[in-house]
Amino acid sequence: MTETTEIMTETLILTEALKTALTARFTALADDEITLSHRVAEWTGHAPLLEEDIALANIAQDELGHGTLWLGLRAALDGSNADALAYHRDAAEYRNVPLTELPKGDWAFTMVRQYLFDAWEVLWLDTARQSSYVPLAEAAAQALREEKFHLQHTALWVERLALGTPESTRRMQDALNQLWAYALGLFDPLPAEADAVAAGLLPDVAALQTRWLGLVRGHLEGVGLSIPSASELSASPLPYSRSQHTEHLAPLLADFQRVAREFPESQVW
Amino acid sequence: MSELPRWEVFKQDGPGKVHQAVGSVHAGDGQHALFTARSVFARRPAAVSLWVARADHIFALTKQELDAGKGLSEGNGGTFYIFGKKTNRRSMTLGDHLGTLEASNPQAALEAARTQYGDDLLVWWLVPDSALVRSTDSAETVESWFAPAKDKTYKQQSSYGVVGQHASAHKKAVRGGDHD
Numbered sequence: 001m002t003e004t005t006e007i008m009t010e011t012l013i014l015t016e017a018l019k020t021a022l023t024a025r026f027t028a029l030a031d032d033e034i035t036l037s038h039r040v041a042e043w044t045g046h047a048p049l050l051e052e053d054i055a056l057a058n059i060a061q062d063e064l065g066h067g068t069l070w071l072g073l074r075a076a077l078d079g080s081n082a083d084a085l086a087y088h089r090d091a092a093e094y095r096n097v098p099l100t101e102l103p104k105g106d107w108a109f110t111m112v113r114q115y116l117f118d119a120w121e122v123l124w125l126d127t128a129r130q131s132s133y134v135p136l137a138e139a140a141a142q143a144l145r146e147e148k149f150h151l152q153h154t155a156l157w158v159e160r161l162a163l164g165t166p167e168s169t170r171r172m173q174d175a176l177n178q179l180w181a182y183a184l185g186l187f188d189p190l191p192a193e194a195d196a197v198a199a200g201l202l203p204d205v206a207a208l209q210t211r212w213l214g215l216v217r218g219h220l221e222g223v224g225l226s227i228p229s230a231s232e233l234s235a236s237p238l239p240y241s242r243s244q245h246t247e248h249l250a251p252l253l254a255d256f257q258r259v260a261r262e263f264p265e266s267q268v269w
Numbered sequence: 270m271s272e273l274p275r276w277e278v279f280k281q282d283g284p285g286k287v288h289q290a291v292g293s294v295h296a297g298d299g300q301h302a303l304f305t306a307r308s309v310f311a312r313r314p315a316a317v318s319l320w321v322a323r324a325d326h327i328f329a330l331t332k333q334e335l336d337a338g339k340g341l342s343e344g345n346g347g348t349f350y351i352f353g354k355k356t357n358r359r360s361m362t363l364g365d366h367l368g369t370l371e372a373s374n375p376q377a378a379l380e381a382a383r384t385q386y387g388d389d390l391l392v393w394w395l396v397p398d399s400a401l402v403r404s405t406d407s408a409e410t411v412e413s414w415f416a417p418a419k420d421k422t423y424k425q426q427s428s429y430g431v432v433g434q435h436a437s438a439h440k441k442a443v444r445g446g447d448h449d
Contacts, residue, residue: 049273051294055308148413153304160297 012132019077021196022133024095026074027085028190028242029124031096033067034086035249036117038256039104048107055153059114062146069139076135087260091250098240099182101249108161108171109178115154116183119216120208122147127203136201155219162223173225180228181238187212188241274323276302277394279352279366280310281318288320289362290352290394296321299402307404307414315419317411319404326400328375330393341395346373348398351382353390364394 014022041060047053071082099117104110125147128140161168187209189197196202220227240246260266273295279288291310296302302321311319328341328349348371354364367386372378378395404410 049295049305051296051305051309055305058308058312145413146417148409149307149417152413153308156300156304160301 014077014133017192018196018199018201021190021193022136022201023074023077024190025193025196025202026070026077028095028097030067030070030074030085031094031242032100032117032186033063033070034256035094035096035252036100036114037061037063037067038252039100039102040110040114042104043110056110059150059153062150066143066147069143073135073139083260087257088264091245091253094245094249094253095242096245096249097182097185097188097242098238098244098246098249099179099185101246101252102179102182103248105175106171108168109175111154111157111161112172112175113179113183114150115158115219116179116216117186118147118151118154120183120186120212122151123208123211123215124203124205127208130200131202132200158219158225159223162220162225169224176220176225177228181233181236182240184209184233185238185241190242273297274325276306276321277324277327277396278302278306278310279320279322280306280316282314282316284317288318288366290364291362293324294321299323303402303404311415311418313418313421316415318406319414321402322396322400326397328379328393328395328397330379332389332391335393341375341379344375345397346377347371349375349378349382350396350398350401351378351386352394352396353382353386354392355390357391364392369398 037060040056040063043056044053044060047056067086068082071080071085074080074085075082099113102113105113122144125140125144129137129144131137131140158172162172163169187205189205193202193205197204217227274297275293276296276299277293278291280291281288294302294305294309296305299321303319306319306321310316328344330339330341348369350369351367352364353367367382370378370381370385372381375395375397379393382393382395404414
Protein backbone atom coordinates (compact mmCIF):
# COMPACT_ATOMS: atom_id res chain seq x y z
CA MET A 1 0.00 0.00 0.00
CA THR A 2 2.81 2.38 0.93
CA GLU A 3 4.54 1.62 -2.32
CA THR A 4 1.41 2.45 -4.30
CA THR A 5 1.04 5.72 -2.42
CA GLU A 6 4.54 6.78 -3.32
CA ILE A 7 4.16 5.90 -6.97
CA MET A 8 0.81 7.68 -7.22
CA THR A 9 2.10 10.78 -5.47
CA GLU A 10 5.08 10.90 -7.79
CA THR A 11 3.02 10.81 -10.94
CA LEU A 12 0.43 13.27 -9.68
CA ILE A 13 1.49 16.90 -9.89
CA LEU A 14 -0.60 19.06 -7.59
CA THR A 15 -0.64 22.60 -8.90
CA GLU A 16 -1.63 25.41 -6.55
CA ALA A 17 -5.00 25.62 -8.27
CA LEU A 18 -5.67 21.92 -7.70
CA LYS A 19 -4.57 22.20 -4.07
CA THR A 20 -6.99 25.10 -3.62
CA ALA A 21 -9.82 23.05 -5.11
CA LEU A 22 -9.06 20.05 -2.87
CA THR A 23 -8.78 22.29 0.20
CA ALA A 24 -12.15 23.88 -0.55
CA ARG A 25 -13.83 20.50 -1.00
CA PHE A 26 -12.32 19.03 2.16
CA THR A 27 -13.48 22.09 4.10
CA ALA A 28 -17.01 21.81 2.70
CA LEU A 29 -17.16 18.10 3.56
CA ALA A 30 -15.80 18.68 7.07
CA ASP A 31 -18.23 21.52 7.76
CA ASP A 32 -21.17 19.41 6.58
CA GLU A 33 -20.12 16.59 8.93
CA ILE A 34 -19.47 18.87 11.92
CA THR A 35 -22.74 20.77 11.71
CA LEU A 36 -24.87 17.69 11.00
CA SER A 37 -23.12 15.81 13.79
CA HIS A 38 -24.05 18.60 16.18
CA ARG A 39 -27.71 18.53 15.10
CA VAL A 40 -27.84 14.76 15.51
CA ALA A 41 -26.12 14.96 18.88
CA GLU A 42 -28.88 17.33 20.05
CA TRP A 43 -31.10 14.22 20.24
CA THR A 44 -28.90 12.63 22.90
CA GLY A 45 -31.15 12.06 25.87
CA HIS A 46 -34.25 13.07 23.91
CA ALA A 47 -34.79 10.39 21.24
CA PRO A 48 -38.13 8.56 21.24
CA LEU A 49 -36.46 5.23 22.06
CA LEU A 50 -33.44 4.53 24.22
CA GLU A 51 -32.01 2.29 21.50
CA GLU A 52 -32.34 5.02 18.87
CA ASP A 53 -30.83 7.52 21.28
CA ILE A 54 -27.73 5.33 21.33
CA ALA A 55 -27.85 4.75 17.57
CA LEU A 56 -28.04 8.49 16.87
CA ALA A 57 -25.21 9.23 19.27
CA ASN A 58 -23.21 6.66 17.28
CA ILE A 59 -24.08 8.39 14.01
CA ALA A 60 -23.13 11.77 15.46
CA GLN A 61 -19.75 10.41 16.55
CA ASP A 62 -19.15 8.77 13.19
CA GLU A 63 -19.92 12.03 11.35
CA LEU A 64 -17.65 13.98 13.65
CA GLY A 65 -14.95 11.37 13.01
CA HIS A 66 -15.39 11.88 9.28
CA GLY A 67 -15.13 15.64 9.82
CA THR A 68 -11.80 15.06 11.55
CA LEU A 69 -10.71 12.91 8.62
CA TRP A 70 -11.45 15.70 6.11
CA LEU A 71 -9.75 18.37 8.21
CA GLY A 72 -6.73 16.07 8.44
CA LEU A 73 -6.59 15.85 4.65
CA ARG A 74 -6.84 19.61 4.45
CA ALA A 75 -4.05 20.03 7.03
CA ALA A 76 -1.78 17.85 4.90
CA LEU A 77 -2.25 20.33 2.04
CA ASP A 78 -2.08 23.70 3.79
CA GLY A 79 -0.71 23.04 7.28
CA SER A 80 -3.91 24.22 8.94
CA ASN A 81 -5.00 23.10 12.41
CA ALA A 82 -8.20 21.07 12.68
CA ASP A 83 -9.24 22.40 16.09
CA ALA A 84 -8.61 25.99 15.04
CA LEU A 85 -10.79 25.47 11.98
CA ALA A 86 -13.59 23.68 13.80
CA TYR A 87 -13.77 25.83 16.92
CA HIS A 88 -12.55 29.26 15.90
CA ARG A 89 -14.22 30.05 12.59
CA ASP A 90 -17.42 32.10 12.61
CA ALA A 91 -20.60 31.32 10.72
CA ALA A 92 -19.52 33.50 7.79
CA GLU A 93 -16.41 31.33 7.37
CA TYR A 94 -18.16 27.97 7.58
CA ARG A 95 -18.72 26.26 4.22
CA ASN A 96 -21.35 23.67 5.10
CA VAL A 97 -24.44 23.33 2.98
CA PRO A 98 -27.47 25.00 4.65
CA LEU A 99 -29.20 21.57 4.79
CA THR A 100 -27.01 20.49 7.71
CA GLU A 101 -27.47 23.60 9.84
CA LEU A 102 -31.30 23.58 9.97
CA PRO A 103 -32.66 22.92 13.49
CA LYS A 104 -33.21 19.26 14.27
CA GLY A 105 -37.02 19.47 14.01
CA ASP A 106 -39.08 16.37 14.78
CA TRP A 107 -38.07 12.73 14.40
CA ALA A 108 -39.34 12.60 10.81
CA PHE A 109 -37.35 15.70 9.85
CA THR A 110 -34.21 14.25 11.44
CA MET A 111 -34.60 10.93 9.64
CA VAL A 112 -35.41 12.45 6.23
CA ARG A 113 -32.46 14.85 6.41
CA GLN A 114 -30.10 12.10 7.55
CA TYR A 115 -31.36 9.78 4.81
CA LEU A 116 -30.90 12.37 2.04
CA PHE A 117 -27.45 13.28 3.37
CA ASP A 118 -26.32 9.67 3.89
CA ALA A 119 -27.33 8.81 0.31
CA TRP A 120 -25.27 11.76 -0.99
CA GLU A 121 -22.30 10.87 1.17
CA VAL A 122 -22.32 7.17 0.22
CA LEU A 123 -22.30 8.07 -3.48
CA TRP A 124 -19.65 10.80 -3.09
CA LEU A 125 -17.39 8.45 -1.09
CA ASP A 126 -17.99 5.56 -3.44
CA THR A 127 -16.75 7.69 -6.35
CA ALA A 128 -13.94 9.30 -4.34
CA ARG A 129 -12.46 5.83 -3.70
CA GLN A 130 -11.25 6.09 -7.32
CA SER A 131 -9.60 9.49 -6.79
CA SER A 132 -6.08 9.85 -8.19
CA TYR A 133 -5.23 11.68 -4.96
CA VAL A 134 -4.42 8.62 -2.86
CA PRO A 135 -4.97 10.13 0.63
CA LEU A 136 -8.53 10.96 -0.46
CA ALA A 137 -9.11 7.52 -1.99
CA GLU A 138 -8.01 5.88 1.26
CA ALA A 139 -10.06 8.16 3.52
CA ALA A 140 -13.14 7.64 1.33
CA ALA A 141 -12.83 3.86 1.53
CA GLN A 142 -12.58 4.08 5.31
CA ALA A 143 -15.57 6.40 5.81
CA LEU A 144 -17.72 4.58 3.26
CA ARG A 145 -18.00 1.50 5.46
CA GLU A 146 -19.76 3.36 8.30
CA GLU A 147 -21.76 5.52 5.94
CA LYS A 148 -23.32 2.48 4.26
CA PHE A 149 -24.64 1.36 7.63
CA HIS A 150 -26.04 4.84 8.32
CA LEU A 151 -27.84 4.81 4.99
CA GLN A 152 -29.41 1.40 5.63
CA HIS A 153 -30.53 2.54 9.08
CA THR A 154 -32.11 5.80 7.90
CA ALA A 155 -33.66 4.13 4.83
CA LEU A 156 -35.34 1.72 7.24
CA TRP A 157 -36.79 4.58 9.29
CA VAL A 158 -37.97 6.43 6.17
CA GLU A 159 -39.87 3.33 5.09
CA ARG A 160 -41.45 2.66 8.48
CA LEU A 161 -42.49 6.25 9.17
CA ALA A 162 -43.80 6.84 5.63
CA LEU A 163 -45.92 3.68 5.87
CA GLY A 164 -46.71 4.04 9.58
CA THR A 165 -49.70 6.05 10.79
CA PRO A 166 -51.49 8.99 9.11
CA GLU A 167 -49.58 11.28 11.46
CA SER A 168 -46.16 9.80 10.70
CA THR A 169 -46.90 9.90 6.95
CA ARG A 170 -47.92 13.57 7.19
CA ARG A 171 -44.81 14.47 9.17
CA MET A 172 -42.59 12.66 6.65
CA GLN A 173 -44.17 14.45 3.69
CA ASP A 174 -43.87 17.81 5.50
CA ALA A 175 -40.20 17.11 6.22
CA LEU A 176 -39.50 16.12 2.62
CA ASN A 177 -41.25 19.26 1.31
CA GLN A 178 -39.11 21.43 3.57
CA LEU A 179 -35.82 19.61 2.99
CA TRP A 180 -35.79 18.76 -0.70
CA ALA A 181 -34.54 22.10 -2.04
CA TYR A 182 -31.89 22.21 0.70
CA ALA A 183 -30.73 18.69 -0.19
CA LEU A 184 -30.25 19.69 -3.82
CA GLY A 185 -27.74 22.26 -2.55
CA LEU A 186 -25.36 19.35 -1.93
CA PHE A 187 -24.89 19.14 -5.70
CA ASP A 188 -23.86 22.73 -6.35
CA PRO A 189 -20.30 22.48 -7.67
CA LEU A 190 -17.73 24.44 -5.69
CA PRO A 191 -16.09 27.36 -7.45
CA ALA A 192 -12.85 26.27 -9.16
CA GLU A 193 -13.61 22.57 -8.70
CA ALA A 194 -13.91 21.78 -12.41
CA ASP A 195 -10.20 21.26 -13.09
CA ALA A 196 -9.83 18.92 -10.11
CA VAL A 197 -12.81 16.92 -11.39
CA ALA A 198 -11.33 16.77 -14.89
CA ALA A 199 -8.02 15.60 -13.40
CA GLY A 200 -9.75 12.70 -11.66
CA LEU A 201 -9.07 14.10 -8.19
CA LEU A 202 -12.65 14.83 -7.12
CA PRO A 203 -16.06 13.34 -7.98
CA ASP A 204 -18.23 15.21 -10.49
CA VAL A 205 -21.18 16.33 -8.36
CA ALA A 206 -23.43 16.83 -11.39
CA ALA A 207 -23.00 13.16 -12.33
CA LEU A 208 -23.57 12.21 -8.69
CA GLN A 209 -26.85 14.11 -8.64
CA THR A 210 -28.24 11.83 -11.35
CA ARG A 211 -27.29 8.72 -9.39
CA TRP A 212 -28.60 10.24 -6.13
CA LEU A 213 -31.93 11.16 -7.70
CA GLY A 214 -32.32 7.62 -8.98
CA LEU A 215 -31.54 6.17 -5.55
CA VAL A 216 -33.64 8.41 -3.30
CA ARG A 217 -36.54 8.89 -5.72
CA GLY A 218 -36.93 5.13 -5.96
CA HIS A 219 -36.99 4.71 -2.19
CA LEU A 220 -39.13 7.76 -1.32
CA GLU A 221 -41.75 7.24 -4.01
CA GLY A 222 -41.67 3.50 -3.31
CA VAL A 223 -43.02 4.23 0.18
CA GLY A 224 -45.66 6.67 -1.08
CA LEU A 225 -43.96 10.04 -0.53
CA SER A 226 -44.02 12.72 -3.23
CA ILE A 227 -41.00 14.73 -4.21
CA PRO A 228 -41.58 18.45 -4.83
CA SER A 229 -41.79 19.18 -8.56
CA ALA A 230 -39.31 21.27 -10.53
CA SER A 231 -41.92 24.00 -11.00
CA GLU A 232 -42.60 24.17 -7.24
CA LEU A 233 -38.86 24.47 -6.64
CA SER A 234 -38.26 27.19 -9.22
CA ALA A 235 -41.22 29.17 -7.87
CA SER A 236 -39.35 29.78 -4.61
CA PRO A 237 -35.59 29.36 -5.02
CA LEU A 238 -33.55 29.23 -1.81
CA PRO A 239 -31.55 32.36 -1.07
CA TYR A 240 -28.95 30.24 0.78
CA SER A 241 -25.70 28.52 -0.18
CA ARG A 242 -22.44 27.31 1.34
CA SER A 243 -21.36 30.93 1.67
CA GLN A 244 -24.79 32.41 2.47
CA HIS A 245 -26.10 30.74 5.61
CA THR A 246 -29.47 30.71 7.33
CA GLU A 247 -29.92 32.38 10.72
CA HIS A 248 -29.57 28.94 12.35
CA LEU A 249 -25.83 28.43 11.85
CA ALA A 250 -24.54 31.10 14.25
CA PRO A 251 -26.45 29.74 17.31
CA LEU A 252 -25.36 26.19 16.39
CA LEU A 253 -21.70 27.25 16.33
CA ALA A 254 -22.08 29.26 19.53
CA ASP A 255 -23.15 26.06 21.27
CA PHE A 256 -20.63 23.80 19.53
CA GLN A 257 -17.68 26.15 20.07
CA ARG A 258 -18.52 27.49 23.53
CA VAL A 259 -16.12 25.40 25.63
CA ALA A 260 -13.20 25.68 23.21
CA ARG A 261 -13.59 29.45 23.04
CA GLU A 262 -13.97 29.81 26.80
CA PHE A 263 -10.71 27.93 27.37
CA PRO A 264 -8.62 28.74 24.27
CA GLU A 265 -5.35 27.76 26.01
CA SER A 266 -6.51 24.22 26.83
CA GLN A 267 -4.34 21.50 25.35
CA VAL A 268 -5.85 18.42 26.97
CA TRP A 269 -9.57 17.70 27.18
CA MET B 270 -42.89 4.09 21.35
CA SER B 271 -41.87 2.47 24.64
CA GLU B 272 -44.67 -0.04 23.90
CA LEU B 273 -42.62 -1.67 21.14
CA PRO B 274 -41.91 -5.36 21.73
CA ARG B 275 -38.67 -6.56 23.31
CA TRP B 276 -36.16 -8.55 21.29
CA GLU B 277 -33.35 -10.63 22.73
CA VAL B 278 -30.00 -10.10 21.03
CA PHE B 279 -27.43 -12.81 20.30
CA LYS B 280 -23.94 -11.74 19.28
CA GLN B 281 -21.12 -13.74 17.73
CA ASP B 282 -17.73 -12.20 18.55
CA GLY B 283 -15.68 -13.97 15.91
CA PRO B 284 -15.61 -16.83 13.42
CA GLY B 285 -15.78 -20.19 15.19
CA LYS B 286 -17.31 -18.68 18.34
CA VAL B 287 -20.88 -19.31 19.43
CA HIS B 288 -23.64 -16.71 19.52
CA GLN B 289 -24.20 -15.43 23.04
CA ALA B 290 -27.22 -13.69 24.55
CA VAL B 291 -26.02 -10.18 25.38
CA GLY B 292 -29.18 -8.25 26.24
CA SER B 293 -32.30 -6.88 24.63
CA VAL B 294 -33.62 -4.02 22.53
CA HIS B 295 -37.08 -2.62 21.83
CA ALA B 296 -37.99 -2.45 18.16
CA GLY B 297 -40.97 -2.53 15.83
CA ASP B 298 -39.84 -5.51 13.76
CA GLY B 299 -36.96 -7.92 13.27
CA GLN B 300 -34.94 -5.78 10.85
CA HIS B 301 -35.32 -2.76 13.08
CA ALA B 302 -34.22 -4.85 16.05
CA LEU B 303 -31.09 -5.93 14.16
CA PHE B 304 -30.16 -2.31 13.37
CA THR B 305 -30.63 -1.15 16.93
CA ALA B 306 -28.78 -4.22 18.22
CA ARG B 307 -25.83 -3.34 16.02
CA SER B 308 -25.69 0.17 17.47
CA VAL B 309 -26.22 -0.91 21.06
CA PHE B 310 -24.14 -4.10 21.23
CA ALA B 311 -21.76 -4.30 18.27
CA ARG B 312 -20.25 -0.83 17.90
CA ARG B 313 -17.48 -1.90 20.32
CA PRO B 314 -15.75 -4.29 20.27
CA ALA B 315 -15.82 -6.33 17.08
CA ALA B 316 -18.57 -8.80 16.21
CA VAL B 317 -19.26 -10.81 13.06
CA SER B 318 -22.93 -11.73 13.31
CA LEU B 319 -26.11 -10.77 15.17
CA TRP B 320 -29.35 -12.65 15.71
CA VAL B 321 -32.51 -11.28 17.31
CA ALA B 322 -35.71 -12.99 18.46
CA ARG B 323 -38.84 -11.55 20.02
CA ALA B 324 -38.65 -12.21 23.74
CA ASP B 325 -42.22 -13.51 23.86
CA HIS B 326 -41.42 -16.08 21.15
CA ILE B 327 -38.65 -17.65 23.22
CA PHE B 328 -39.41 -20.67 25.42
CA ALA B 329 -37.55 -20.11 28.68
CA LEU B 330 -37.20 -22.05 31.90
CA THR B 331 -34.95 -21.67 34.94
CA LYS B 332 -33.39 -24.51 36.97
CA GLN B 333 -35.62 -23.61 39.91
CA GLU B 334 -38.71 -23.90 37.71
CA LEU B 335 -37.50 -27.25 36.36
CA ASP B 336 -36.81 -28.53 39.88
CA ALA B 337 -40.33 -27.48 40.87
CA GLY B 338 -41.71 -29.64 38.06
CA LYS B 339 -42.65 -26.85 35.68
CA GLY B 340 -42.58 -27.51 31.94
CA LEU B 341 -42.75 -25.43 28.79
CA SER B 342 -45.96 -24.13 27.27
CA GLU B 343 -47.48 -25.69 24.17
CA GLY B 344 -46.01 -24.79 20.81
CA ASN B 345 -45.24 -26.01 17.33
CA GLY B 346 -42.51 -28.46 16.48
CA GLY B 347 -39.54 -27.73 14.26
CA THR B 348 -35.95 -26.60 14.63
CA PHE B 349 -34.99 -25.11 17.99
CA TYR B 350 -31.85 -23.13 18.81
CA ILE B 351 -30.81 -24.08 22.32
CA PHE B 352 -29.18 -21.51 24.61
CA GLY B 353 -28.02 -22.16 28.14
CA LYS B 354 -26.64 -20.20 31.08
CA LYS B 355 -23.93 -22.21 32.80
CA THR B 356 -22.82 -20.10 35.72
CA ASN B 357 -23.95 -17.34 38.06
CA ARG B 358 -20.50 -15.77 37.99
CA ARG B 359 -20.61 -12.19 36.82
CA SER B 360 -20.49 -12.13 33.06
CA MET B 361 -21.17 -9.82 30.11
CA THR B 362 -23.33 -12.51 28.52
CA LEU B 363 -26.52 -14.22 29.60
CA GLY B 364 -26.23 -17.55 27.82
CA ASP B 365 -24.41 -19.42 25.05
CA HIS B 366 -25.72 -21.08 21.93
CA LEU B 367 -25.22 -24.77 22.67
CA GLY B 368 -26.61 -26.24 19.47
CA THR B 369 -29.64 -26.83 17.34
CA LEU B 370 -32.09 -29.71 17.39
CA GLU B 371 -35.34 -30.89 15.85
CA ALA B 372 -38.31 -31.74 18.03
CA SER B 373 -42.06 -32.20 17.73
CA ASN B 374 -42.80 -29.50 20.36
CA PRO B 375 -40.94 -27.21 22.80
CA GLN B 376 -41.20 -29.61 25.75
CA ALA B 377 -39.71 -32.44 23.68
CA ALA B 378 -36.94 -30.07 22.57
CA LEU B 379 -36.18 -29.23 26.21
CA GLU B 380 -36.00 -32.88 27.20
CA ALA B 381 -33.69 -33.66 24.28
CA ALA B 382 -31.54 -30.64 25.18
CA ARG B 383 -31.24 -31.76 28.83
CA THR B 384 -30.06 -35.17 27.66
CA GLN B 385 -27.62 -33.71 25.18
CA TYR B 386 -26.20 -30.68 27.02
CA GLY B 387 -26.40 -31.74 30.66
CA ASP B 388 -28.91 -31.18 33.39
CA ASP B 389 -27.15 -28.60 35.52
CA LEU B 390 -27.71 -25.46 33.43
CA LEU B 391 -29.22 -22.54 35.29
CA VAL B 392 -31.41 -21.18 32.49
CA TRP B 393 -32.68 -22.72 29.27
CA TRP B 394 -33.79 -20.71 26.26
CA LEU B 395 -35.30 -22.48 23.28
CA VAL B 396 -35.66 -20.25 20.22
CA PRO B 397 -37.75 -21.60 17.34
CA ASP B 398 -35.95 -21.21 14.03
CA SER B 399 -38.95 -19.26 12.70
CA ALA B 400 -38.50 -16.61 15.45
CA LEU B 401 -34.87 -15.81 14.65
CA VAL B 402 -33.88 -12.87 12.45
CA ARG B 403 -30.24 -12.91 11.42
CA SER B 404 -27.83 -10.33 10.04
CA THR B 405 -26.66 -11.43 6.62
CA ASP B 406 -23.22 -12.97 6.20
CA SER B 407 -22.46 -11.05 3.00
CA ALA B 408 -19.07 -9.35 2.73
CA GLU B 409 -20.87 -6.02 2.35
CA THR B 410 -22.74 -6.37 5.64
CA VAL B 411 -19.66 -7.52 7.54
CA GLU B 412 -17.76 -4.58 6.06
CA SER B 413 -20.31 -1.88 6.98
CA TRP B 414 -21.86 -3.31 10.17
CA PHE B 415 -18.93 -4.94 11.93
CA ALA B 416 -15.54 -4.13 10.40
CA PRO B 417 -15.33 -0.43 11.47
CA ALA B 418 -15.38 -1.43 15.18
CA LYS B 419 -12.11 -3.33 14.78
CA ASP B 420 -10.14 -0.13 14.21
CA LYS B 421 -11.57 1.66 17.22
CA THR B 422 -10.32 1.92 20.75
CA TYR B 423 -12.25 -0.23 23.15
CA LYS B 424 -11.77 -0.64 26.87
CA GLN B 425 -13.53 -3.15 29.06
CA GLN B 426 -15.41 -1.51 31.94
CA SER B 427 -12.83 -2.82 34.39
CA SER B 428 -10.02 -0.81 32.79
CA TYR B 429 -11.62 2.42 34.00
CA GLY B 430 -10.93 1.23 37.55
CA VAL B 431 -14.31 2.22 38.96
CA VAL B 432 -16.52 -0.72 38.05
CA GLY B 433 -16.09 -3.87 40.08
CA GLN B 434 -14.09 -2.33 42.93
CA HIS B 435 -15.38 -2.60 46.42
CA ALA B 436 -16.76 0.71 47.73
CA SER B 437 -14.16 0.69 50.50
CA ALA B 438 -11.42 1.22 47.89
CA HIS B 439 -12.99 4.58 47.00
CA LYS B 440 -13.56 5.56 50.62
CA LYS B 441 -9.94 4.77 51.38
CA ALA B 442 -8.84 6.94 48.47
CA VAL B 443 -10.96 9.82 49.75
CA ARG B 444 -9.65 9.44 53.33
CA GLY B 445 -6.12 9.27 51.95
CA GLY B 446 -6.78 12.55 50.20
CA ASP B 447 -7.86 14.17 53.48
CA HIS B 448 -4.58 13.33 55.16
CA ASP B 449 -2.41 14.90 52.46
